[in-house]
Amino acid sequence: MIGDKLYEANVFTVVRQLHYSDKDAGESLDMALFLNGLPLFTAELKNPLTGQNVQHAMTQYRKDRDPHEPLFAFGRCLAHFAVDPDLVYMTTHLQGADTRFLPFNRGRDRGAGNPPVWQGFATAYLWERVWARDSVLNLVQHFIQMIEVEDDKGRKTGKRRVIFPRYHQLDAVRRLIADAKDKGAGQRYLIQHSAGSGKSNSIAWLAHQLSVLHDDEDRRVFDSIIVITDRRVLDRQSRARRTRLAVARIADVTMRVFSSRLALPHQCAPLL
Numbered sequence: 001m002i003g004d005k006l007y008e009a010n011v012f013t014v015v016r017q018l019h020y021s022d023k024d025a026g027e028s029l030d031m032a033l034f035l036n037g038l039p040l041f042t043a044e045l046k047n048p049l050t051g052q053n054v055q056h057a058m059t060q061y062r063k064d065r066d067p068h069e070p071l072f073a074f075g076r077c078l079a080h081f082a083v084d085p086d087l088v089y090m091t092t093h094l095q096g097a098d099t100r101f102l103p104f105n106r107g108r109d110r111g112a113g114n115p116p117v118w119q120g121f122a123t124a125y126l127w128e129r130v131w132a133r134d135s136v137l138n139l140v141q142h143f144i145q146m147i148e149v150e151d152d153k154g155r156k157t158g159k160r161r162v163i164f165p166r167y168h169q170l171d172a173v174r175r176l177i178a179d180a181k182d183k184g185a186g187q188r189y190l191i192q193h194s195a196g197s198g199k200s201n202s203i204a205w206l207a208h209q210l211s212v213l214h215d216d217e218d219r220r221v222f223d224s225i226i227v228i229t230d231r232r233v234l235d236r237q238s239r240a241r242r243t244r245l246a247v248a249r250i251a252d253v254t255m256r257v258f259s260s261r262l263a264l265p266h267q268c269a270p271l272l
Contacts, residue, residue, distance in 0.1 A: 011036050012133055018042075020071040029065070032077075033131060039071060040136065043081040057082030058089055058101050067094040075112060078144050079164050085121040092162035130170070142209055143170065161246045169202045177209050184221055203227060 014036040021027040031043040044057035061080060065072050072080075072094045082089045082101060089101040106125060108115045114122040129135055149159040165173070172191050179187065193199045212222045 001162055007141070008264075009139070010133075010137065012136070013037075018071075021066075021069055023069075032071075033136075035136065039077045040140075041079050041081060041131070042071070043083055046082075046084040048084060048086075052084075054082050054084040054087045054089055057084065058099075061091070061094060061101075062097050062099045067092055067096060074160075075146065075162065078140075078162065081126070083126060085122055085123060088114075088126050088167075090164065092164050100167055106167055106171070130167075138174075139165075139170075143205060153266060163201060165201070165205065166198060169198050169205070173205045173209065176206055177213060180210060180221055181213055182214055184215070194228050203229075 015032050015034065017028045017030065018032045019025060019028045020032075029042055029057055032039055032047045033041045033043075037209045044060050046052040046054060046057045053233075061082060065080075067073065070076060074093050079090050079092050080094060080106070088104040091099055091101045091103045093099070103110065103112060104126070107113070114125075116122055117124070130139075143163075143165050145163045147158045147161055147163055149161050151157055176189060176191075179189075191202070193202065207225045207227050210222050211225045
């Protein structure tokens with residue numbers, strides 16, 4: 001099929017010690033990943049055996065990577081990763097000393113970090129799974145977005161931000177999509193999110209991808225996606241996220257229910 005051939009024609013390139021600066025030819029970063037010649041991710045890789053760890057990588061990005069360089073300009077790359085054998089952190093916007101990194105770890109014993117492994121590195125999931133060919137294309141198609149930042153009242157601030165899933169969001173959405181594709185409708189799941197961990201984005205990514213999910217026979221798995229929330233802020237955030245993800249040309253209908261729970265079946269009836 002033409003679509004399959006175009007998909008396979010995508011060219012991925014990994015460059016080690018990428019010299020990125022016209023101002024200083026000696027400046028280089030540890031690694032960059034390109035898709036069809038366009039930069040996607042950069043990474044600073046640190047080894048504790050040489051006295052450096054992930055904290056040194058984040059400091060290097062903040063102090064030594066000039067955000068005015070074309071490669072590090074906002075929106076040029078999708079994300080920048082600080083990596084050592086035990087931990088991963090990432091950011092989508094280099095801002096010098098103000099750069100904010102978020103953890104991109106699997107979690108360990110219901111806490112931070114990564115579980116130990118018998119062979120290899122605890123952070124091998126990054127290059128073995130997240131940076132794998134199909135995974136990167138899935139990230140670009142279904143997850144990563146450039147959005148306009150809104151204030152607490154939903155008003156646009158004129159600022160932009162790149163949304164990139166954290167590991168727990170990526171893992172939860174992908175596992176749910178895979179299970180729904182395999183088992184079909186009618187299953188029940190519980191996803192636990194702590195405060196500030198990105199619930200609205202996870203809801204939007206999941207709702208969007210469920211709306212375009214097809215089984216192995218190319219049949220749609222779900223006819224309608226209904227999202228019910230009990231908080232106005234979460235409702236506004238998730239609706240805004242779903243609106244930006246409406247690139248699938250599927251009608252996105254949101255029903256807002258503020259009355260008693262008895263009214264819910266009647267207000268949702270048009271969706272069924």
